[in-house]
Amino acid sequence: MLRSSLLSILTLWSTLSFALPQESRVPGGIALIDLPASTSAPKVEYQGTRVMVVPTEGDSGWVAVVGIPLSANPEEQQKLSINGKPMSFGISDKAYPEQRLKIKERKYVEPDPKQVARWRKESAEQKAAYKAWSEPETTVTTLAIPAEGPYSSAFGLKRFYNDQPRSPHSGLDIAAPDGSVIIAAAPGVVTAKGDYFFNGNTIIVDHGYGLSTMYCHMSEISVELGQKLETGDQIGLVGKTGRVTGPHLHWGVSLNNTRVDPLLFVQQN
Ligand SMILES: [Zn+2]
Incomplete structure (x- = not known):
């Protein structure tokens, strides 16, 4: 009672x-x-x-x-x-550092037209998930860290692959060992799931009111499209699928269809 x-x-x-x-x-x-x-x-x-x-x-x-x-x-x-x-x-400027990466697999540096077509389709699927607007009972405003490990690449790095400029780093890389458990950062619903060309095994979770989280390069996905999740539910395992230089979790956070620094949502104690 x-x-x-x-x-x-x-x-x-x-x-x-x-x-x-x-x-x-x-x-x-x-x-x-x-x-x-x-x-x-x-x-x-x-x-x-x-x-x-x-x-x-x-x-x-x-x-x-x-x-x-x-x-x-x-x-x-x-x-x-x-x-x-x-x-x-108004906003202030922020000078994000540069990061230069060497990618050996040619397909990830110079994708052929078939791979570009595949990437375009997958990109549209992920963009549609980011645009989701749902209104659950609870508004999620903080997130749990989805995997344990050192942060290997910060959000916002200006990236160069084999010296060619590419889009800035849109998430946080957590260098957890291959096979480490990945958990849902907050309650939500799985709105995208796929084995994507660049992102590898990936899911996007919608937390409501324009907030969603993305988990990439997994060796294994353990949830289904449309599945409801609670904070801490296992969603997959860390891997090295897609364009990577080693096993890690790429964790992305999107707010009003805008990729933002995930750590701003993590409560620092
Ligand atoms: Zn990343």
């Missing part, structure tokens, strides 16, 4: 209070924008995409949790629409 009422208080508390992600108003970061008090959550859009909005503690205010793309120009004001009304905020 006592335990169940305690549990219900805890559940209520967890749905009412939000440990917000760490703010970092830079390309690849997150802006927390205070919004005026209102009885219902305002509808916020950034670059035409719906943005997560969470209530502030103690009053009837709201906070927009905005993912800022790595490609955002720090010299320009970032424009939001709040219930159709314009609002803007």
Whole structure:
């Protein structure tokens, strides 16, 4: 009896209070924008995409949790629409370090037209998953680290493969040994699953309100498309499928269809 009422208080508390992600108003970061008090959550859009909005503690205010793309120009004001009304905020520049990688397998450096066609199709599938907007009961605003190991490549690195410039690193690499367990970083639903050309065995999990996480290069996937997950559920094993230089988990976090630094969502103790 006592335990169940305690549990219900805890559940209520967890749905009412939000440990917000760490703010970092830079390309690849997150802006927390205070919004005026209102009885219902305002509808916020950034670059035409719906943005997560969470209530502030103690009053009837709201906070927009905005993912800022790595490609955002720090010299320009970032424009939001709040219930159709314009609002803007500024960001600072961030100098991400360079990373130069040597890829031996020729197909990953100069894919042939068939491989390019495959990549295009898979890329569309993953982009569609990132655009998901769902409204679960609980808003996820913090994430658990999905695998144990040293961080081998940080988010945002300016990448060169065999000296050719490529897109910046859109996630965090965790160098866990081959076969290590990977867990779901938060409750959610599997919205993409595939053996992709560059990303290898991959899943994307939708956590709601525009937040999703991606797990790549797995040796094995242990969940199905559409499966519901809780934090800590095993989703697969660390591997070296796709374009890699060794076994690791590439962990990506997307907010309002924008890849942001995953560690901003991890509570630092
Ligand atoms: Zn990576």
